[in-house]
Every structure is written in C-alpha cells, then in structure tokens.
Amino acid sequence: MSDQESKHAVDKTKPVLVTGASGFVGSHTARLLTEQGRKVRVLLRKSSNTRALDGLPVDIHYGDVLDPQSLRDAMGGCATVFYSVVDPRFWLTDTKPLYRNNVDGLVNAMDVALELGVERFIFTSTMGTLGVNPNGPVTEDIPFNWLDKAPPYIRARLEAENVFLKYCAEKKLPGVALCVANTYGPQDYQPTPHGKMVWDMSCGRVKAALDAGAPTVDIRDVAEAAVAAEEKGRLGERYIIANEYISNRDFYTLAAAEGGQPPPKIIPMWVGYIAATVIESILKLLRKKDYLVRKDAVYLSEVFREMDHSKATRDLDWHPRPVAQTVKDAVAWYQANESILDSSGH
Secondary structure, three states: OOOOOOOOOOOOOOOEEEEOOOOHHHHHHHHHHHHOOOOEEEEEOOOOOOHHHOOOOEEEEEOOOOOHHHHHHHHOOOOEEEEOOOOOOOOOOOOHHHHHHHHHHHHHHHHHHHHHOOOEEEEEEEHHHOOOOOOOOEOOOOOOOOOOOOOHHHHHHHHHHHHHHHHHHHOOOOEEEEEEOEEEOOOOOOOOHHHHHHHHHHHOOOOEEEOOEEEEEEHHHHHHHHHHHHHHOOOOEEEEEOOOEEEHHHHHHHHHHHOOOOOOEEEOHHHHHHHHHHHHHHHHHOOOOOOOOOHHHHHHHHHOOOEOOHHHHHHHOOOOOOHHHHHHHHHHHHHHOHHHHHHOOO
16 A cells, blocks of 8 residues: 555544535534534634534634635644635636635645644545546546636636645645535525525526536535545545436426426526527626626536546445435425525525
8 A cells, every 4th residue: 555545543632623614515514523522623714604603512713724824823733624615706707816715725724734744634626627528427537638628617626636636645745635516405504506596496486497417415425525534535535526417307306396396497508508608798798797697607517427436435435315315405404494594685
C-alpha cells in the first residue's frame, strides 16, 4: 500500500471543524457529527444564516476562508477539517469571485491545515469535475474531457479539485475528495435552487420541466459519506457520491405525486436551448448582469449521466437510500416548514 493509501486512526477526542456549515452539505455534516458525540466547531461568516444549525451543540467561530488567521483560530487543535465551502453562482457575469472563493479559499484552508498538522481534510467537490463517458457509467478514473464546453463555474471547481489532489500528492495533505451529485432532502433551509424546484413541483407552482435528467443523492447520505471518508477514505483519492441517474420526468413526477399534483409537462431540450439563447441575447443587448437564464444552465442540466459509486460502497461502506425515499422526505419537510420558508422570502 502506498503512502497516500495508508491510514492511521483519527483522534476522535479532538474537535473537528466544519467550514461552510450554514450550507446544505456543511450543516448536515455538522448535524451528523454532533449526533455521534463529536466536538464540532463551525466556521461561519458574520452574515451567514444559521437557521440550519439552530439547536446543534456546535462551537461557532466567525471568519472567512479568505482570511488565513481566522482559519488558524478555528482550526487549531482540530483532528479533521470537513471543507464544504462553495460559491455556486454559475450565473455571475464577473467570474473572478468563483475562482477567489472556490480556489483561493481552499488553498488558504489547506495551507493552514498543513501548518497545524490536521489529520484529515475531507473536501466536498462536485460531480462536475468528472469526465463524461458516452459508453457507460462514469467512474473516478475517467479524466476530465469536456473543458471546451465547461462554463466558468465548472472550470473553477475543476481547478479547485486539481489543486487539492496536487496538495495531497506533493505536500502530503491527508485529504479525501467527494464528487457529490445534486443534493436533495430535509433541512433545506436556504432552500437550494434544485430543492426549491422539488418543493414547487409538489405545490403545483411549477408544472413543467426540461426533458433532461441527472444523478441525485440524499443530503443525509452525503454527510454519511463525509464522516465515513474521515476514517475509511484512501488519502489522495476521490469518491463519486451519487445515487442512480433519474430523468426529470420520473423525478418530478415523484415530487408532484407527494403533493397530490399531476405529473409535469416535459419540455424538449431543443425548446430549452432556443428559449435560453433568445433570452440571453436580449439580456446581453440590455447590458444586464448576473442572469439565471443562460445556455450554460441548459447544457449542465443534461451533461451528467449514469455514475458508478461502487468505489465508495467498497471503501466507505456507503449505501445510499432510494431516490423515492429522498423525495418523500424532502417534500414532507418542505410542507411542515412552509411557513418558515415563506417568511424568509422564498
């Protein structure tokens, strides 16, 4: 076994740090760790919405991954860092923040982790860094092969993962990367854009979807994978954390049914591309910035296909729950918390 694959037991009496803990992945990771009796610190900005962490026995440290000293203060004495910071704003006209937040912040955190002798660094990456495979399921071994079509958001996330793997290989950062699919499930306080689509379908507010599809994963299973990676993950490796591929037709039919709504109408992809092209052209002529309707978004809605998570099953003993259960639990949670979510402006 190579040095990168060798493992030693993490000292679980020490605290752990969860960055990005106000987000969907980070909050669920913090939640699971506290349920297991771990001492959990979270790094938050002063402006972060902490609703997803309310009631959890966590030690809050305020700071920013772009501020190395705040990272030192939060990370000191920790055994493990669960790094879940991500800037997902693919719609930004000025893409510099995507690189600053997704790449520079990660580099700062890795440098501090090496400086302080952190035992594990679990990095939440994305399925967007994986190569495409027209002949079968995607595995971790397929190199990235669609750079010519990748929008700036994907390029930034790819650069972040590449830097992470380089730190593992060359600087011996004891890290494990998780390539996470689209996340769904309960406690979606933001809510995430794709989670809100499930909620809207279940309420009948949205009645149509593109004829696309994607791998999905339950947010609780992502947290399970992160915690398992701390103990069982092979250092310097990445793991696909994705459940089965499902079409929008089938996925949103499940969501609609949970809310007693009829199945959605399905819009052909060519219609989506034409509409996005026309709208994007008009917005550019009007010199608008940071708009959501764009061809990139349509393309990304269908680029990800079947993914093979057998490596995570083998190494991490990871067994994701059925997607139907995820949708059922997500809709039930949205329904139970609708007044809270509506009052927050969503």
